[in-house]
Amino acid sequence: MRARDTMRDPPPAKPAAADAPPLDPFSAYLVDAAQRTILFWDVMRRRGNQYREHMAQTAPNVLHFGAELVMDARTLDRPVNYGLVRIVPPEGVTVSARKRPFVVIDPRAGHGPGIGGFKTDSQIGVALAAGHPCYFIGFLPQPVPGQTIEDVMAAEAAFLAKVISLHPQADGRPVVIGNCQGGWATMMLAAAHPDLVGPVIVAGAPLSYWNGVRGKAPMRYSGGLFGGSWLTALTGDLGAGIFDGAWLVENFEGMNPSNTLWTKQYNLYSKVDTEAERYLGFEVWWGGHVLLNAGEMQWIVDNLFVGNRLATAEIVTADGIRLDFRTIKTPIICLCSHGDDITPPPQALGWILDLYDSVDDIRANGQTIVYCVHDKIGHLGIFVSASVAKKEHAEFANNIDFIDCLPPGLYEAVLTPVPPGGSRDGAVIGDYVVRFEGRTLDAIRAIGANDAEDERRFAAVARLSEINHGLYRAFLQPWVRAMVTPQSAELMRRMHPLRLGYELVSDQNPLVAALAPLAERVRGQRRPAAPDNPFLAWQEMVSAQIVAGLDAWRDLHDGACEATFHALYGSPLVQAIMGLKASDAPPRPRPGQEPEAAALIREHTAALRRRLGEGGLREAFIRALIYVRLPDLAADERSFNLLQRLRDEHAKDMSLADFKQAFRDQFMMVLLEPEASVAALAKLIAGREADAPKALELLEGVLAVGGPLAPESERRLAEVAAIFRPGAPATEPRPRRRLSVAGGKDAR
Secondary structure (H helix, E strand, C coil): CCCCCCCCCCCCCCCCCCCCCCCCHHHHHHHHHHHHHHHHHHHHHHHHHHHHHHHCCCCCCCCCCEEEEEEEHHHCCCCCCEEEEEEECCCCCCCCCCCCCEEEECCCCCECCCHHHCCCCCHHHHHHHCCCCEEEEEECCCCCCCCCHHHHHHHHHHHHHHHHHHCCCCCCCCEEEEECHHHHHHHHHHHHCHHHCCCEEEECCCCCCCCCCCCCCHHHHHHHHCCCCHHHHHHHHHCCCEEEHHHHHHHHHHCCHHHHHHHHHHHHHHCHHHHHHHHHHHHHHHCCECEEEHHHHHHHHHHHHCCCCCCCCCCECCCCCECCHHHCCCCEEEEEECCCCCCCHHHHHHHHHHHCCCHHHHHHCCCEEEEEEECCCCCCHHHHCHHHHHHHHHHHHHCHHHHHCCCCEEEEEEEEECCCCCCCCCCCCCCEEEEEEECCHHHHHHHCCCCHHHHHHHHHHHHHHHHHHHHHHHHHHHHHHHHCCHHHHHHHHHCCHHHHHHHCCCCCCHHHHCHHHHHHHHHHCCCCCCCCCHHHHHHHHHHHHHHHHHHHHHHHHHHHHHHHHHHHHCCHHHHHHCCCCCCCCCCCCCCCCCHHHHHHHHHHHHHHHHCCCCCCHHHHHHHHHHHHHCCCCEEEHHHHHHHHHHHHHHCCCCCHHHHHHHHHHHHHHHHHCHHHHHHCHHHHHCCCCCCHHHHHHHHHHHHHHCCCCCHHHHHHHHHHHHHHCCCCCCCCCCCCEEECCCCCEEEC
16 A cells, blocks of 8 residues: 555636726626636546546555555455555654554545545544554455455454564554444454454444434434345345445435535635645545445444444354453543534443443453543544544543553543643643543433333344345345346446546546636636625525525434334334334343353452452552542543653563553452551551652652542541551641652642
């Protein structure tokens, strides 16, 4: 794979001649509108040419960065059309061999690869800026005949093993980022091979496909309204075993007709002098349609979007591996947005409710889950927007070791801007202070979740889908396959409306090619209307009315679809026909705890209780820190960065993995036996009494750098201080010193 070439820009528009006679507002608007029309269609011509050039490449992608091929999965025993590339750091950027690498898995959902490294301010860009080596897993437009989703997962596992072997000095396993449909692929990979992954970041990734809130995210009703997955099978058969990704892109565009049919083009037309390059830069990815094997797409629809079997650990691979998210012991970071109508927060986070009854279950399973919900960014913005890259993704990259060391539990990432001119004191790396605040499952439920009746409706759809798919295979599929030829399938793909929109408006069309010299003349004589021209205001008003009309149609359509879905599949008769029993039993089984796993948890818990008195001053320090901070149930990056410095100075023999394990063990000890854990501190300090006051001073500094303590934490600190300084009363007032991450001390 190679990064895309920089597009050749036309010369900038020249200002109108100074001696041009002034025009009245209406004439000025007519001239401006006519010129903008010609320039608009010239941009569309360039878009068509760009599309043809892009699709003619062997490995088309939109990576902004240079890349070197590391592995080609077409050479594996189970070949697939995937490849692993190493991102070449741009000039002036240095990566560290000791920092864990980042691996980005892009979605294969109709578009080509590269969106995770689309520009400088991107997921790859911020990881490189933080000093991490970066890799990218992309794919070719054509699938290898016969490849399956499981083959892709095996190739991705081989890629991660290769990355690990290339970075033996890295302090931790690779961070794996999965965008959109690359997110569920990443979670499946981590569940099947938990030993290969470090922290997992899933951005805008659907994982619980039935979940949602009424009146929002109508895409989840599509399977029921189309009668299940038989239409996917028909589309694959019409493609001679190939599913055209352009159909997926068309589905996305149909969700927002005002943007698809008007706003996107109008924005270009109204700002054609300044908007062209941004528009073309995005269209090179949006129009880069790729193909999937029909079997791959059928597996996705049957098991995920209609079947919703992933979040409840119902999928078992051909190798007998059950894909259970609970096997992932590294942190899982979920980034989603209320403005995302393709993967709304309930679909991104609902899997947590499918797997766990309480946060205690999460902790007992040794799992750390972090989520961050954006207020309004759209689906693509989660992994395309520069503002998200410079905020959420940058902070995750800068604090990935901190996240990896969080004790088991459920946390929400809260990012607070550093005030202008505010002192970071070396404790804050980026422009935001990151705080991970403990949450309960009620916080996830408040975001939105299905009730039992909604679950029954979607379960009825899943049953109907199986029936209709079976009927199609028995009665229609043989006829369709007999009529389709590879030539007819290729013709159908080339005639797809989305492809024609690019092909017809390009230099391939002689009528369109004549636009280039005309547009060149217009740019030399450009006369934009004055910003206060009243006819521009009229134009904006007309545009707003068109958008309002299309939005009203969308809302009417979506409301009708939702009402139809609930009326049809909520019918007791329909549910009975589909074989659903009229009982209180949930229609979708929730996975129980395997006896072996439960026994292992009990054994680990008992071992922790036996080890309360084992360790030394280092363990006492960590335990005391956790005990004091536990009432807040929150962790601050400033405290962790100070701890990292202390580890570098006083515990150089302690790797990040050892540091993480020590924190987890001490956290669980305090959680299980708080009183006994504190009582055992004296035993841990025994023999190091002379060093205990210094350790207490360091402890107070770590606590102070994260901000004022709550009253209960202050009480606990006094309790701990009485153990570390046995000669002083527990309530002795004593000014604490705030340590600087950069070194030295500052008066508090």
